[in-house]
Amino acid sequence: MDQSTFEAPAGAASAALTPMMAQYFEIKAVNPGYLLFYRMGDFYELFFEDAEIASAALGIVLTKRGKHLGEDIGMCGVPIHAANDYLNKLIRLGHRVAICEQMEDPAEAKKRGSKSVVKRDVVRLVTPGTLTEDDHLDARASNYLAALAMVRHGDVDFALAWADISTGETFVADLTAETLADEMARVAPAELLLADATRAALVERHLFAPAWAGIATNIAPALADSEAAMPVLRSAFPADLFDPSALSRAGRAALGALVAYIGDSQKGRTAPLRPPQANPAETTMAIDAATRSSLEILQTQRGQTKGSLRHSIDLTVTASGARLLASRLAAPLRRADAINERLDAVARLVDDTLLRGRLRQDLKSVPDLARALSRLALERGGPRDLAAIGKAVGAALALATHLGNQPELPPVLADLAKTLGAAPRTLASEMGLALDDELPLLARDGGFVRPAYDGVLDEERALGRETRAVVAALQARLMDETDVRSLKIKHNGVLGFFVEVPANHGQKLLEAPHRETFIHRQTMANAMRFTTTELAELEGRIARAQDAALDIELRIFARLRQMVLAETLQLQGLADALAELDVTAALAEVSALRGYCRPIVDDSLAFAISGGRHPVVELMVKAEGQSFVANDADLSGSEQVGGGSLWLVTGPNMGGKSTFLRQNALIAILAQMGCYVPADRAHIGVVDRLFSRVGASDDIAHGRSTFMVEMVETAAILNRATRRSLVVLDEIGRGTATFDGLSIAWAAVEALHETTGCRALFATHFHELTSLAKTLSRVANVTMKVREWEGEVVFLHEVGPGAADRSYGIQVARLAGLPAPVIARAKQVLDVLEQRSSGSASSSQKASVLDDLPLFAHQPAPAPKGKDPIHEAIDAVRPDEMTPRQAIEALYNLKKLRDDARRS
Numbered sequence: 001m002d003q004s005t006f007e008a009p010a011g012a013a014s015a016a017l018t019p020m021m022a023q024y025f026e027i028k029a030v031n032p033g034y035l036l037f038y039r040m041g042d043f044y045e046l047f048f049e050d051a052e053i054a055s056a057a058l059g060i061v062l063t064k065r066g067k068h069l070g071e072d073i074g075m076c077g078v079p080i081h082a083a084n085d086y087l088n089k090l091i092r093l094g095h096r097v098a099i100c101e102q103m104e105d106p107a108e109a110k111k112r113g114s115k116s117v118v119k120r121d122v123v124r125l126v127t128p129g130t131l132t133e134d135d136h137l138d139a140r141a142s143n144y145l146a147a148l149a150m151v152r153h154g155d156v157d158f159a160l161a162w163a164d165i166s167t168g169e170t171f172v173a174d175l176t177a178e179t180l181a182d183e184m185a186r187v188a189p190a191e192l193l194l195a196d197a198t199r200a201a202l203v204e205r206h207l208f209a210p211a212w213a214g215i216a217t218n219i220a221p222a223l224a225d226s227e228a229a230m231p232v233l234r235s236a237f238p239a240d241l242f243d244p245s246a247l248s249r250a251g252r253a254a255l256g257a258l259v260a261y262i263g264d265s266q267k268g269r270t271a272p273l274r275p276p277q278a279n280p281a282e283t284t285m286a287i288d289a290a291t292r293s294s295l296e297i298l299q300t301q302r303g304q305t306k307g308s309l310r311h312s313i314d315l316t317v318t319a320s321g322a323r324l325l326a327s328r329l330a331a332p333l334r335r336a337d338a339i340n341e342r343l344d345a346v347a348r349l350v351d352d353t354l355l356r357g358r359l360r361q362d363l364k365s366v367p368d369l370a371r372a373l374s375r376l377a378l379e380r381g382g383p384r385d386l387a388a389i390g391k392a393v394g395a396a397l398a399l400a401t402h403l404g405n406q407p408e409l410p411p412v413l414a415d416l417a418k419t420l421g422a423a424p425r426t427l428a429s430e431m432g433l434a435l436d437d438e439l440p441l442l443a444r445d446g447g448f449v450r451p452a453y454d455g456v457l458d459e460e461r462a463l464g465r466e467t468r469a470v471v472a473a474l475q476a477r478l479m480d481e482t483d484v485r486s487l488k489i490k491h492n493g494v495l496g497f498f499v500e501v502p503a504n505h506g507q508k509l510l511e512a513p514h515r516e517t518f519i520h521r522q523t524m525a526n527a528m529r530f531t532t533t534e535l536a537e538l539e540g541r542i543a544r545a546q547d548a549a550l551d552i553e554l555r556i557f558a559r560l561r562q563m564v565l566a567e568t569l570q571l572q573g574l575a576d577a578l579a580e581l582d583v584t585a586a587l588a589e590v591s592a593l594r595g596y597c598r599p600i601v602d603d604s605l606a607f608a609i610s611g612g613r614h615p616v617v618e619l620m621v622k623a624e625g626q627s628f629v630a631n632d633a634d635l636s637g638s639e640q641v642g643g644g645s646l647w648l649v650t651g652p653n654m655g656g657k658s659t660f661l662r663q664n665a666l667i668a669i670l671a672q673m674g675c676y677v678p679a680d681r682a683h684i685g686v687v688d689r690l691f692s693r694v695g696a697s698d699d700i701a702h703g704r705s706t707f708m709v710e711m712v713e714t715a716a717i718l719n720r721a722t723r724r725s726l727v728v729l730d731e732i733g734r735g736t737a738t739f740d741g742l743s744i745a746w747a748a749v750e751a752l753h754e755t756t757g758c759r760a761l762f763a764t765h766f767h768e769l770t771s772l773a774k775t776l777s778r779v780a781n782v783t784m785k786v787r788e789w790e791g792e793v794v795f796l797h798e799v800g801p802g803a804a805d806r807s808y809g810i811q812v813a814r815l816a817g818l819p820a821p822v823i824a825r826a827k828q829v830l831d832v833l834e835q836r837s838s839g840s841a842s843s844s845q846k847a848s849v850l851d852d853l854p855l856f857a858h859q860p861a862p863a864p865k866g867k868d869p870i871h872e873a874i875d876a877v878r879p880d881e882m883t884p885r886q887a888i889e890a891l892y893n894l895k896k897l898r899d900d901a902r903r904s
C-alpha cells in the first residue's frame with residue numbers, strides 16, 4: 001500500500017501541498033471534465049467535487065480526509081473489485097471517468113525515500129462512446145462514437161465519422177445541412193465529438209437537435225483540423241487499404257478527430273479500427289429521423305426495443321448477428337441487384353429447413369469474436385477472450401463444412417462458406433491445447449493454461465504441489481514433537497503460512513524447549529500463532545514456484561495474444577461472415593415461421609402488395625387470439641403515366657388506417673434490407689427515400705407546436721421526395737382550422753401527384769379531398785370498412801375501394817368511455833352541423849336550431865334510454881323474484897330477441 005499521505009501535514013501552512021496532493025492536482029489538471037478515479041491500494045478514491053458528485057450518483061458515503069486551504073477535503077472510495085459496476089453506473093448517468101493507476105510497486109517508491117509518492121498516471125478515459133467491456137455494453141447493439149466536423153468553404157458542409165471501438169467498424173460520410181439529421185438518426189451515436197465553433201454554427205442554423213446536447217463532448221478545434229488529420233490517419237490505417245487524401249476536407253477533419261480522440265482515451269493502446277467505409281448512405285434507402293421514429297424501426301417512440309420492427313423479426317442467435325440485423329434495418333439497400341443477392345441467400349435457407357436448423361444450431365455457440373478481439377487489442381482482454389477467438393474459429397470451420405457440402409449455393413452463401421473456410425485454423429487448435437476448460441476473467445489470476453501444454457510450467461506447478469505435501473509432513477512432525485494434536489499449519493493473506501495451536505496449548509510453545517523452534521506471531525482469543533524458520537523457508541519456495549508459474553502463464557498469454565492480433569484483419573472479416581450468416585439464417589427462419597413471401601424487387605415503379613400484413617401489429621393481434629386482416633395496396637405507376645399512384649385512405653378512427661399505412665412502409669424496408677415480407681405477394685420497384693408521418697408528434701423542446709412540426713415535415717417531403725420515393729402521410733393539416741387544413745392537404749396531394757409523382761398513401765378525415773380522384777388520374781380512393789350494428793360501430797380493418805361517408809368519431813369516443821351526456825350532446829351538435837352543411841335548412845333556421853339546443857353545461861342531456869325490445873326485456877327482468885327455471889327462460893328469450901334483431 002502506498003504509505004504517502006494525501007493530507008497536509010499538521011501545523012503546515014494551509015496552502016502547503018503534500019507531494020501526493022501535488023500529484024493529484026497535476027493529474028486532475030490535464031484531465032478536465034473527468035471524474036478522477038485515483039488509485040490508492042485496493043481502492044479508487046475520489047476527492048473534492050468529484051467525491052461529492054460520485055457519492056451522490058452512486059449512493060456511497062462521503063467522508064473527509066484532511067484539509068485544503070482551510071476547507072475539509074471530501075472523499076469517497078470505490079473498491080477495486082466492484083469498480084466496474086460503479087463505473088458503469090457513472091457512465092450511464094452521463095459522467096466521464098479518468099482511471100488513474102499506480103504505475104509502480106509502492107516498494108519501488110520507498111527506495112527513492114520514505115516521503116516519495118508512488119508514480120501514478122491516467123491509463124484510460126472512460127466515456128459513453130469508448131466502452132469495450134461486456135458489462136458496460138448491450139451485446140445486441142452497436143455503440144458508436146461519432147465526430148462531427150464542419151468546413152466553411154468547398155462543396156461539402158459537414159462530415160460525420162463514427163466507429164464502434166468494441167468491434168472496430170469505422171465509417172465516414174460527407175453531409176449537407178439537409179442530410180445531417182438523417183445520418184445522425186441512423187447512426188444514433190452514444191457520444192458525439194464536436195468543437196465549440198461547429199456547435200455554435202449548427203445552433204445558429206437551427207441544425208443542432210436538442211437531443212444531441214446530452215451526448216455531445218466538446219473537443220479542441222485543433223483536433224478537428226483537416227491538415228492535422230493527415231498524419232493521424234496515415235498512421236492509423238494501412239496505406240494499401242485506405243487513402244485519407246481521397247476524403248473531403250470535412251471528412252478528413254471528422255475522421256482525424258475521431259481517431260485522435262480514441263487514441264487519447266486509450267492512452268497509447270491501439271483500438272483495432274478497420275479501414276473506414278466512406279459514404280455508406282449512398283447505397284442505402286434514405287430514411288429521415290421523423291420517419292424512423294414514426295415507423296418504430298429499431299425502437300418504439302417511447303424508446304423501447306419491445307414493440308419495434310427489429311424486436312418482431314430478430315431471431316438471430318448471436319450478439320454480432322443482432323447488431324448486423326439492426327444496422328441492416330436502419331439502412332435498407334437501394335440497388336435491386338444487391339437486394340436480390342441477399343434475397344437469394346435467404347430463399348435458399350427458407351427452402352432448406354434442415355440446413356437452416358443445422359446452421360442456427362451451430363451458430364448458437366459462437367462467441368462474440370469482434371468484441372473479444374477488440375478487448376485483446378486494447379490490452380483489456382483475458383483468457384476468456386482468447387478462448388472465445390479459438391471457439392469462434394473452430395465454429396466457423398464447422399459451419400464452412402456444412403455450407404461447403406451443399407450443391408449450387410447462391411453467391412452470398414458461397415462467399416460466406418469461403419470466408420469461413422479460410423478461418424485461421426491454427427488459432428483454434430492452439431487455444432484448444434493451451435487453455436483450460438474453466439478460465440479466470442483476468443490473466444493475472446493465473447491457472448488458465450492447460451496441464452501438459454508447457455513443460456516448465458508443469459514443473460513449477462508440481463513444485464508448488466510438492467511443497468504443499470512438505471507442509472503437510474511438517475505439520476505432522478511438529479504435532480509429534482510438541483505433542484499438541486490440535487496443531488495446524490494454516491495460511492492467510494497477512495501472515496502467510498503459520499502454526500496455530502489452541503490458546504490453552506500456546507504457553508507450552510513459548511517455553512523451553514519449544515521456544516527454540518517456535519517464534520510467536522499473534523495471540524488470538526482462542527488461539528496462538530507461531531512461525532518456524534523451516535516454515536518461512538518453505539513459504540518462500542512456494543511463493544517462488546507460484547510466481548514462476550504465473551510468470552510463465554503470463555508469457556504464454558502474451559504470445560497467444562500476439563498470435564491473435566497478427567490475424568486481426570482476417571478475424572474481423574470472419575466476425576462479419578459469422579454475423580451475416582446468422583442474419584441470413586434468422587431472416588429465413590422468420591420468413592418461414594410467419595408465412596412471409598419473397599418480394600419481387602426491381603427498378604420499376606411498382607408497389608403492388610397482395611395480402612399485406614403489419615409485422616408487429618399482426619403478432620400483437622394474434623397474441624390476443626384474434627386474426628389480423630390482410631390488405632392489398634397497389635401504388636404502381638410508370639414513367640409513361642407520370643409516376644406512381646396515390647391512394648387517399650379514409651375511414652373511421654380506430655379503423656386501422658395507421659396500421660395499413662405503416663405496414664406498407666415496413667414492407668418496403670423489409671424487402672430492401674433483403675428479407676421476405678408479410679404478404680401473399682409483393683412487387684416493389686426500389687424505393688430511394690421513404691417518408692412516413694403517421695401519428696402526432698410535437699417538439700416542445702424545440703419550441704415548435706404540433707402544427708408547426710407537421711408543416712416543417714410536410715415541407716421536407718414536398719422538397720425532397722422524388723419519383724422513386726414512397727410517401728406515407730397521415731392526416732396532414734389536422735392541427736389547424738378546418739378550412740386551412742383542408743386547403744393545405746388539398747394542395748399537398750396535388751403537388752405529390754403532379755410534381756413529385758411518387759408512390760403515396762395519404763390518410764385523411766377531410767372527406768372533401770376524395771373528389772380529387774375525379775380530376776387527378778393516378779389518385780384512387782380507398783376506405784377502411786366498418787359495419788354498424790345497433791348503433792355500435794364494428795371495425796372490419798378491411799381496405800376497400802371508395803370513400804368513407806362518415807368518421808364515426810362519436811362512436812369511437814363512446815367506446816373510449818366519454819360520459820354519456822357528452823356523447824348525447826355531441827350527437828345533437830353533429831346533427832345540426834350536418835344539416836347546416838347539407839343546406840337543407842335556411843341559415844336563420846340553422847342558427848335557431850343551434851340556439852335551441854340545451855347547453856351541456858346547464859342542462860345535461862339525458863343518457864339515451866334503450867327502446868329496443870332487448871333493452872326492454874332486460875329492464876323487465878327482476879332476478880330476485882325469479883325461479884331458476886324462469887331465469888333460464890328469460891335467457892332463451894333474450895337470445896331469441898337478439899336473433900330477431902339481427903335478421904331484421
Ligand SMILES: Nc1ncnc2c1ncn2[C@@H]1O[C@H](COP(=O)(O)OP(=O)(O)OP(=O)(O)O)[C@@H](O)[C@H]1O
Pocket residue numbers: 617621627628629630652653654655656657658659660797798
Ligand atoms: N388489419 C388489421 N387486422 C386486425 N386488427 C387491426 C388491423 N388494423 C388495425 N387493427 C387493430 O385496430 C387498432 C387501431 O388501428 P389503427 O391505429 O391503425 O387505427 P386508425 O384508423 O389509424 O385510428 P386513428 O385514426 O384513431 O389513429 C390496432 O391497434 C389494432 O389492434
